Amino acid sequence: MADLVAAWLPALPAALVAVAWCVLPGLLVTLSLGLRGVLAWGVAPATSVATIAVAAVVASVAGVPWSPVVALAPAVALALLLAAARWGLARLRRRHDAPAAPPPAGDGTAVTLAALAGLTVAALVGAFTVVDGMSLPTALSQTYDAVFHYSAVARIVAEGDASSLTLGTLTSPGAGAAFYPAAWHDLVSLVVLSAGASIPVASNAAAGVVAAVVWPLGCTALVRVVAGPSWAAVAAAPVLATGFIAFPWSLLSFGVLWPNLVGMSLVPAVLAVVVAAVGREAVGALTRTRAVVLLPVLLAGLALGHPSTVFSLAVIAAFPVAWSLVRWLGRMLRAGRWVTAVPVGLVAVVLVTVAVDWLLTSPVFDDVRSFDWAAFETPLGAVRETALGATNSKGPARVVSVVVLVGLIAALWRPGYRWLVPAHLASATLYVLAASSESSLTAAVTAFWYNDSYRLAAMIPVTGVPLAVVGLLAVGAVLARVPGLSRIGAGGLTALAAVAVLVGTGGMYARTHAAFVDDAYLAVPAGRSELVDPAERAFYDRVAAIVPPDAVVAQNPWTGSALLWALTGREVLFPHLTGNWTADQDLIGRHLDEVVDDPATCAVVARSDVRYLLVGNADFWPGDARSREYPGLASPDPRSGFELLASDRFGNALYRVPDCGPAATDG
Template identity: 40%
Template structure:
């Protein structure tokens, strides 16, 4: 399938991420741009909660179930809101259609340039990602489809008998499974389309909403926010090529909208489009959506919003102190005073986050180099975006002159500081600050565009204001002032064009290169012949049987392509069962090893898929079997051969 053929499917994915949440956001009193931008948060929260509840109640996971839940919520909310509409606060005033139109124009530009970057890096929707984590994410979706259980507490079992249950952020996988069931796409195609749609729809909408809360209903500001939303390489593009970190992509894509709501809570939004009461009502949805998308999205929000929250507490405390209410003032000031010692006790001393904090990716550059990368957007050795870097600095200076926006500069500095700690500081204690992100410089760099985009927009506005002031100065003729006034109508398209020309199409080639790291075109892990064999396995094997394979040769993709269970569906072998370990060592000796035979029979391991894997390690039992071992070859593609396991399935019919 080519991307052009997949356009209707991509549009369907975009609608599924927004449309189900619109009745709820509308009934809450949100209108137009704000209602649309917050709908993906509602969709994500409802989907993940439905998945957990359905698992507990033994209800099969399906699109119909989710549709009924959305309809039920809208009905209940309507029954509450409609009778009380005269007593409830009025609906938030929707922005004018010219403001909405400017936002749509900016978003359309971002989508078109983003689609170009995708086309230059990913051949088609069904192209396999070939990174360490991709097999887990693919097969987690396949496992949901097989078991009809999408709970975040069941997803990491991957259908392996005996594997312990645990929490894993499942929002992306839940959405992916629904998309497969609705669209009929393959798992790899659904994964690619869902991730691209999150990057080009959910994230830009959140960026525009955040800018709306910072700048008010400004056509220029919102149009620029939409256009620049995909201009920074560290996010969303790095998340499409590093890891691969699709759950992180979803979680961070929701953070700008959460930050916009937090501006309402702290009363720091300019001409608030959400409303403080509605922001509080949506707080549980934000918490659920961000946590089950990826927990470090919540931590990212907390880190960036720390100056904003402190400013809100400080203002509220000061107001009460001046009013003579000393006790409430002291209570509101307490979080500011106690934040550091509480953090030390909970994070460092309690050991609650010991496992998370133990991860440590080593620094790879000097602190000065890391600072330079954070300033220029050249994080992790990528290309620098000089024009955007200058605009961010100009925007930071402009914000610092406005007391109400200084928190934005501080939030950006926190993100930059965390990246510098991870990438360039040789200090063991850095993990107490960076451990929530596994001290991974890629995950930390992804936070920079959250504040970098509004700072860049404010930088452009500052430059435009300076140019206008210069053109309108008293030293110029009245004719020139008149010309400048008439030209205001074309400011937005002119600025768009200048940005595109000065940044090489908003750094589209850098974005392509970032994504390409997960989609190798030279010497891929699986070639076309092997890919075709993997797909044929659905015809060569029976449902309910398990295909044994070695996880490091690309073979876990079989489960994603065919929904046939594989014995090793992911690369993380830290939680293997004793049965899996024994078969990994001895399966190709099943004809002479009674224990291997018994385990294979009990687990329904009926097939062996292997290629020329190295000997002398855990996987010796999955190598090519000896001619005398009784295995019968039934298919081949490239270096891979598919065998029928002997003896352990005597009662099974011969495969055709």
């Protein structure tokens, strides 16, 4: 373990910078809005991501290059606007002799210190999981999706455009615009630009911070809204948040689904704001007005994190919203205000019915409906996995599952908690459908998550964490009735129960979770890589020393060379394994070896600024036929005019593309 700590110390600045970008811009906004205490900090990351992602879109439209200053500007502007609005309202009240608004309510010393203690433990558990799972801060995620994410950050850094409206052109270069949610890539690029970290180190640091800081903070905010200013609840919440394999650890490895990781990590905080917006009373300083003001900003952040997380929020938030509406209608009916209550109830039913029908049948979502992940469990088996916290056939988390079950039962007896029960069951049902059914109904209702059981399983901890807290609170309340324990108090006993869970799970199953994270970062011997092995990585450093920064390197991306851009800053012709490539790219991929003899190929090569050819072994998913779609980028014939500049014994080689003469100026 000491060796791991020593290996990760150089990455500490990148991690701290990632924490700063995730928390501080949003904290400026939440404090200016009037939030204080746990809620100000808990909602800050969702606000940070929103302002950063929106800044990227606005900067791209305005033609302003992406930079840390540009990224920070909207948060500062919004904070100043909110502060000015609050100051103006205060002056208006004084002018009309209206009662002054009460000062923003904090949480008190006990609640604040308890939350800090819980967040510290959660950060330590999360840091251990990340360090043990990734092994090295420079480790690469050896996965298909990671290629796109690494290359996307490389392009943002190189070209200064971080907009979600244009990021998709990385794999559709012929399109003028192509949407891809860029919040994750914006965040990583800021770590690169601010800390001087490499793209792999910045990616790993950001992923670790999202899992160990952003997610626990959001869960703490949600528990603060649901359970009130209970010091035991806010201490337990962040610790329990690290104990679910379904999130964040599955999305830290599977895919790798980094955009979903950052989007889902924000859902608890946004859900907390939704609950406050529809609640009858203010939650600390989070009044209904403040919640309504903040909510559009947070929804923008979710959409630019990953649109599927908006649907995740909608499914879960439907229950507190419906619960609030039903209570309001009940009060109206009891007061005899039928003329108001009945039309409102009917309109709500019609709107929901129309919205659900449109979502399930509209051709707008045909693309996502076309995805299909084969069922891998029986319905009963999927239910069992959900109950045991063992989604996607992972090992059971029995201790945490029991605590959640206790919370489900206890929540039924408290009106403020009841909505958690159907919300939790709804998320679990979606997972069960995706994992065990191939029906048309399953395809329709799970389409917004690509019918992917991993994305759907990630929803379960959003309600699982507060239910686990409710379960511990119930245990504390019961123990407080035992003679001899009542002196400790329900809060103290709840905290002791949380410590027992921490110890009984071996640190919230940290080693089990680390072993799963390790699957995506597995280092293999040189020459047998699934994507990039140590020999290829060393050879790419040699390539960077030879190729000038303004040249483009042609390569078969299935050799792992798509990552040359992210690893060295040298642009490649094919930055991902697949894409809607331009006609010029297709021609070069198929005929670069004919550049000397074919004037058309020569002209295309010249205007593409392709001056080098990088070859290697296409050993990533070796059975995939798509790796053979680049026949012109294999090792060239010695008589073809290509000049060998560097090579190694593992089959990696760099060539200079020959000058094909006057044809280079044609076309």
